[in-house]
Amino acid sequence: MRIAVPKEIKNHEYRVALTPTGARELTGRGHQVTVQAGAGEGAGFHDRDYEAAGASVEADVAMLWQNAELILKVKEPQAEEVARLTPQHTLFTYLHLAAEKTLTKGLMESGATCIAYETVTDAKGGLPLLAPMSTVAGRMAVQAGAHSLEKAQGGAGVLLPGVPGVAPGKVTVIGGGVVGENAARMALGLGADVTILDKSIDRLEVLDDRYQGRIKTVYSTADALDEAAKTADMIIGAVLIPGAAAPKLITRAMLADMQPGSVLVDVAIDQGGCFETSRPTTHAEPTYIVDGIVHYCVANMPGAVARTSTLGLTNATLPFVLALADKGWQQALRDNRHFLPGLNVHNGQVTYAAVAEAFDLESVDPADAVNR
């Protein structure tokens, strides 16, 4: 199969959809891989690395897209990329269509087959191509929050591990899923006093068992949130209600109960944020202060660690990429019922029910699309 890897063009996106290691796997199976010149630079992969893996490097973007059957990307296609898509293309990337009507229409009009990373599932009921980025964001959250606690950043001047004779800082994580557990693990590793709040008893049980009491687990209620506001040096927002905007769990009024210079890290900002005073920020200016409380609300946290994020993402996507290349999209999706829900748009029609519902469009069952 002819596979193309364009350079990402979304603002401040440095990841790339295929590493030289992945390229080698594909070329070793007889596929033809073409990488846009400079596509891997932001993640520390050079054109020569791809060439050594048997891929070719193409500087002409129009040629790259025209010659491709399978296109591997990281972010949703931007307008100029949508314009390059045709019915010959299978696109595999993050799409997040339910919030993007223009993009959805554009992909439908292109006639291309569009498979989204974020809707691929696994046997455990998880989202295996979303989880690596949640892991990155969770681990970064504590690093970012610890820096924000420094005096020069507007923080309270608290060192999370404390020192002998001085108690460690208190970190409360709201939401003990992938982001929350990874944040809690990092905070624990730094020697902080860590509590996780969650609404799911099952999840709290797993965490309690896994960390054997080293992380405190608390059922998430209004009282528990009030207590967190009064006592925590850092609160990390990591809740997710699938398909819904994040609930506002820390209100502006509650900021008055917090110690001045405490830090709120709202990882759930990409779903609207779970603190009332959150608004999206960027890596260029990641924090701002409201009522003496430092807010870190970067919507695209993994972008700051593009190399690790690229490696984590491509480890997860590679088996799916190999299946698409070896079998073609129809057979690959037919053979794997967890890959099938990845299909979002095909032949001008939406094949993912939640996206169709969001825009009042008719949806086609992906199983019908692959069997046509």
Ligand SMILES: NC(=O)c1ccc[n+]([C@@H]2O[C@H](COP(=O)([O-])OP(=O)(O)OC[C@H]3O[C@@H](n4cnc5c(N)ncnc54)[C@H](O)[C@@H]3O)[C@@H](O)[C@H]2O)c1
């Ligand atoms: N900012 C970024 O760069 C970035 C990167 C990755 C993920 N995220 C976001 O982080 C959020 C968490 O993602 P995840 O992968 O950990 O999700 P997840 O589904 O693994 O975990 C969410 C957890 O929140 C819990 N929860 C729901 N409502 C709650 C409540 N009221 N109180 C306490 N807990 C509650 C759920 O029970 C679940 O355990 C999502 O919004 C995701 O989009 C952001």
